[in-house]
Amino acid sequence: MKNLSIKFLAASFSLLSLMGCQKDDICPESTQTTPLLVLRFYDAQERDNAQAPINLSVREINNDTTWLYRVNRDSIVIPLRTDADQTQYEFILNDQESDTIPDQSIETNTDLLTFSYAREQEYINRACSFKINYLDLKLQVDGEEDGEWIQDIFIEQTEVTDEASAHISLYY
Template sequence: MLRIKIKMKSLYKVALGLSGIILLSLGCQRDDICSETTQTTSRLVLSFYDADNVNVLKAPPNMNVKATDNDSLLFETINQNNIAIPLKTDGNSTEYEFIINAEEEDDEPSVDINSDIVQFTYARSEEYISRACSYKVVYSNLNAVLTSEPNSNWIKNIVIEESNIEDETTTHISIYH
């Protein structure tokens, strides 16, 4: 009789454990995990072109990019003709400083350093993705204005290619220098 009681208690524990595991697995749904492939808020894609030959991509030499309201650099001494930068999700404008010839030699700043400030303005709307990923911001009515001194600009022209920022697969703005 004692043996039957022990087996019943063991069987009861096993059944309780299995029930708990089943309830936990049913409680966690696929929607509770935000996949890395899920597209969230897109960044602004910039392409840099030669101002003298507008069909040729041209990387700005040793470019630094930083937000004007922050001292930390977003990009440091890059030589790329395409970059993607984030826009503010809590405001309708973002301002970046684009600095070329920023490479320092022997702890001395380059004499050819040139800095332009561009202000990006836009409208924002939130789009629901899922319970795990929450919302993403979709930008529309994108505009870009060069706000630095006009005589020393290395940026010659800014062209809006796509005024709605919904993905990072196409160029949104072309910058000619």
């Protein structure tokens, strides 16, 4: 009988410890965390016509690493730094680094884009912790030595709190 009561106590303890787990111990994938910046490209002559740049490469300039993205779409999403109030990217048009035999008739053109913003932490919950929202978004474009290929910019939203629509329109 004593052995049966010990088993009953062990089973009861196990059941109570399983019931102690809370729903918010795991962050669901559907929970929105720190948003990415959404950029949309347009033809500069036909401003309503979304158009993908040709052989666009995007490189994040960081003190520690350089991230590379190859893009063939009219919209892209890129991360902004969560540990600084500024993020820099090189947007390289007609980048042929991936080609085995580069076409010498096509010139590459690099623009340096500097995104500046204020960061605001928002508490989500215990499992997901915090997310960063970006406020007062500004953009500076520098064509460097080869001139600017991005002709015009329009900041659609100065607050980056979600990825539902484009934050910045780039015309080339």
